[in-house]
Amino acid sequence: MKNMQRLTSAPDEAYTRQQRNVRRQSPAPGGPRATERAVADGLRRAAPVVLAVSGGRDSVALLCAAARAAPGCVAAVATFDHGTGSASAAAANLVADYARKYRMACRRGRAPGPVVPTEASWRAERWRFLRETAAAVGARAIVTAHTRDDQVETVFIRVLRQAGTRGLAALDIDSDVVRPWLATPRAAVAAFAAIHGLRYVEDPSNASRAFLRNRVRLDLLPALRAAHPGFDDDLLALGAAAASWRRSAEGLVGGAYPLRVGVDGVSIAAGDLAQYDGDSLAVVWPVIAARAGVTLDRRGTARLATFTRCARVGGVMQVSGGFEVLRSRFSWVVRRPGYVPVPLRERHGRGIPPLVEGGAIRWVRPAAPGL
Numbered sequence: 291m292k293n294m295q296r297l298t299s300a301p302d303e304a305y306t307r308q309q310r311n312v313r314r315q316s317p318a319p320g321g322p323r324a325t326e327r328a329v330a331d332g333l334r335r336a337a338p339v340v341l342a343v344s345g346g347r348d349s350v351a352l353l354c355a356a357a358r359a360a361p362g363c364v365a366a367v368a369t370f371d372h373g374t375g376s377a378s379a380a381a382a383n384l385v386a387d388y389a390r391k392y393r394m395a396c397r398r399g400r401a402p403g404p405v406v407p408t409e410a411s412w413r414a415e416r417w418r419f420l421r422e423t424a425a426a427v428g429a430r431a432i433v434t435a436h437t438r439d440d441q442v443e444t445v446f447i448r449v450l451r452q453a454g455t456r457g458l459a460a461l462d463i464d465s466d467v468v469r470p471w472l473a474t475p476r477a478a479v480a481a482f483a484a485i486h487g488l489r490y491v492e493d494p495s496n497a498s499r500a501f502l503r504n505r506v507r508l509d510l511l512p513a514l515r516a517a518h519p520g521f522d523d524d525l526l527a528l529g530a531a532a533a534s535w536r537r538s539a540e541g542l543v544g545g546a547y548p549l550r551v552g553v554d555g556v557s558i559a560a561g562d563l564a565q566y567d568g569d570s571l572a573v574v575w576p577v578i579a580a581r582a583g584v585t586l587d588r589r590g591t592a593r594l595a596t597f598t599r600c601a602r603v604g605g606v607m608q609v610s611g612g613f614e615v616l617r618s619r620f621s622w623v624v625r626r627p628g629y630v631p632v633p634l635r636e637r638h639g640r641g642i643p644p645l646v647e648g649g650a651i652r653w654v655r656p657a658a659p660g661l
Contacts, residue, residue: 325351325474325482329433330359332470336431337363339468340424342416343388343435345369345381347490348476350388351483352435357392365427366395370416373401374495381491397423409501424466436461436469439476442522443506445529450502454588456539456576458532464540543577555613555625556582563598563622571595582624584613598622 333339333356341356341364343349356364369385371378382398389396399419420432444460451457461469471479483490499505514521550557558578566574572595576586579594586594590609597607601617608614609624616623 321478322482322485325471325478326355326359328470328474329355332468333360333363333433336433336468338365338427338429339363339431339433340365340420340427340429341367341394341433342420343367343369343385344493345384345491346493347483347488348435348437348471348479350384350488350490351479351486352433352471353385353388353392353394354486354488355482356433357394361392361394364394365429366397366423368397368399368420368423368432370419371398371400372412372415377491377494381493384489384491395427397426399423409503431466431468433468433470435471435479437471437474437476437479438526441472441529442525443503443511445525446506446511447502449525449528450506452588454576454591455532456536457587458528459536460529460532462529462533464537539573540577540580543574549578549581550621551581555623557621557623560617560619560621566598568592568595568599571598578622579609579613579624582613584609584611584624586610 329352337360341349341353343353353367367385367389369382371382382400386396386398399416399422401415423429424432441461445458448457448460461472495501496504497508499508511521518524547558547562556578563571563574572591575591575594575598579586586609594607594609594615597605597615598617601607603617603619605617606614612626613624614627616625
């Protein structure tokens with residue numbers, strides 16, 4: 291096929307290249323000025339922003355760096371009390387005090403009632419509040435204090451959960467969340483906090499091995515680093531290769547077929563997906579679902595690919611996050627139950643876009659009628 295482009299090189303080749311890049315670079319920019327400058331650069335590119343500040347060391351350091359380097363970029367500081375005890379309340383109070391000191395608006399949220407003590411439930415409540423805050427103050431992005439160490443831990447957790455390529459990108463994704471310290475080690479952030487004499491509240495749950503991330507941080511990663519000192523670099527290279535593939539896939543799918551985003555969800559013309567086999571649909575569907583705020587796991591993606599090839603008009607499949615996928619007469623719609631979709635007219639005369647197979651581009655032919 292003439293002018294065939296490459297989405298990415300073969301996965302093992304891309305991973306090896308990323309390993310070399312990671313090891314060639316210093317782990318992070320050095321010194322407190324560079325740590326502060328990374329925040330300033332991130333905020334200026336995304337302003338106005340909401341700062342997500344939990345009251346822990348890293349997030350308080352983020353607040354301090356933003357106040358020193360780019361205070362005008364901050365629309366509000368947002369802190370969320372999970373209602374888990376005195377430490378949670380003390381952390382929210384501390385954030386409010388710092389926001390007052392730095393003359394920044396502060397919005398506080400609190401869990402509406404007893405929450406099941408799981409990482410997923412806490413994260414869902416917190417992000418619901420952060421997004422509501424961003425919408426209320428007209429912010430373009432939410433800024434978090436995630437570090438290089440957080441990326442290492444998240445990639446490793448995704449490996450343990452057998453995530454696909456999209457998931458292995460971990461925190462290195464393009465979204466409305468800005469992470470200016472993703473290349474900065476946690477130790478550099480700790481040094482910044484110490485230099486500026488910052489107070490913070492240590493979350494008691496951080497010491498509990500009941501949570502997977504803590505087991506990874508306290509037990510698994512230290513043991514693996516002792517056995518293989520380059521283990522962090524290997525994980526970062528894996529995440530970087532996956533992030534590169536993910537961005538290429540999203541650009542390819544988004545460029546091939548514009549999606550209609552409306553109150554009823556996200557739609558794509560039914561004819562646009564009829565051309566693809568199961569492997570190709572497993573690349574396309576996560577990109578479409580993500581536009582509706584739905585994260586598909588490997589199993590859900592496989593089920594949706596099968597459903598796409600056999601569903602009749604009116605067929606519905608439940609997916610994660612309380613969403614469903616509807617096959618209407620003219621379109622596929624990812625929506626919350628209860629909405630009535632607005633069909634898309636099928637487009638004609640479009641070329642069949644290339645999709646990924648084995649790390650390289652291939653061109654997909656329409657399925658034979660009746661299959």
